[in-house]
Amino acid sequence: MPSNAGRGAFSGPPSAVRSRRSGSRRIKCTVTVIQIRVPETTLRTVFDLTEAEARLAARLGSGQALDEIAHELRLSKETVRAQLKSVFAKTNTHRQSELAALLSRL
Structure with missing residues (x-):
């Protein structure tokens, strides 16, 4: 089972609220x-x-975010995108969300 060391999680329980205008119920979640x-x-x-x-x-x-990383590392957005494509290929992922999920299991 993976450890939670080094990870920060912020969450809260969903709650039902009434809309003042229409009186209908809406679900508010975190x-x-x-x-x-x-x-x-x-x-x-x-x-x-x-x-x-x-x-x-x-x-x-x-x-x-990619733009933030490019700015911090003083790289062009194109360079960061090229590196990301290589990371996707080596990790057998296709989206940033897939990559994040994969990393969360390490």
Whole structure:
């Protein structure tokens, strides 16, 4: 069973509320946000990622957006997208959400 060490989760229970205008019931829920912090060395070893690919995957797993990562690392968006395609190929994933799910199981 995977450990929760290094992960932050924020959530709350769903609750029913009444709309003041129409009196109808609406369901209000809270979104769970999970930040996954997998060491870059682990990513390099497990998926044979380059240093740059592991850095990108680790930052995506911790919740950063591609644009934010590109800006922080002083890379073009095209470079980050190219690295992401390579990460997808090496991890056999096709979407950032799939990659995040995969990283959460490590």
